Amino acid sequence: MRRRTVVPAFALGLFVCYLPFPGHMVIAGSLAIAFRVNVPVAAAAVWVSNPLTMGPMFFVAFETGRQLLRLPPRPFHFEFSLDWLVHGFISVWQPLLLGSVLLGAMLALIGYLSLDLLWRASISDYLERRRQRRKGGRDR
Numbered sequence: 001m002r003r004r005t006v007v008p009a010f011a012l013g014l015f016v017c018y019l020p021f022p023g024h025m026v027i028a029g030s031l032a033i034a035f036r037v038n039v040p041v042a043a044a045a046v047w048v049s050n051p052l053t054m055g056p057m058f059f060v061a062f063e064t065g066r067q068l069l070r071l072p073p074r075p076f077h078f079e080f081s082l083d084w085l086v087h088g089f090i091s092v093w094q095p096l097l098l099g100s101v102l103l104g105a106m107l108a109l110i111g112y113l114s115l116d117l118l119w120r121a122s123i124s125d126y127l128e129r130r131r132q133r134r135k136g137g138r139d140r
Contacts (some may be wrong), residue, residue, distance in 0.1 A: 003119045009037035012113035013045020018104030061103050067093030
């Protein structure tokens with residue numbers, strides 16, 4: 001567990017969790033192997049997207065993409081069928097993909113910077129406590 005492999009793996013998992021494709025753990029694990037980062041951390045980070053958070057995440061991604069593409073709002077009707085997947089998804093894939101990639105990249109950047117900062121602060125605190133223990137031992 002090194003910062004140089006864990007922090008990018010965490011960011012990678014956060015990016016992948018926003019992609020509107022199935023198989024997040026497989027995608028994150030494969031990319032983690034390709035980028036030589038921590039595979040378990042990348043696979044675990046995708047669970048930010050779960051059945052409770054997936055709907056709001058993809059709705060915000062769709063709306064973000066729709067706004068950026070300047071598409072007019074349209075009524076949206078989802079139907080769990082192959083027919084909707086073939087015909088209905090065509091009308092939402094561009095804004096959904098654009099918003100997902102953009103928000104996934106932003107989440108990955110925030111996650112990378114936050115975890116890196118926490119990791120560095122933890123190391124700094126550990127080293128300071130170690131210095132204090134050594135200094136305390138010399139005074140006796």
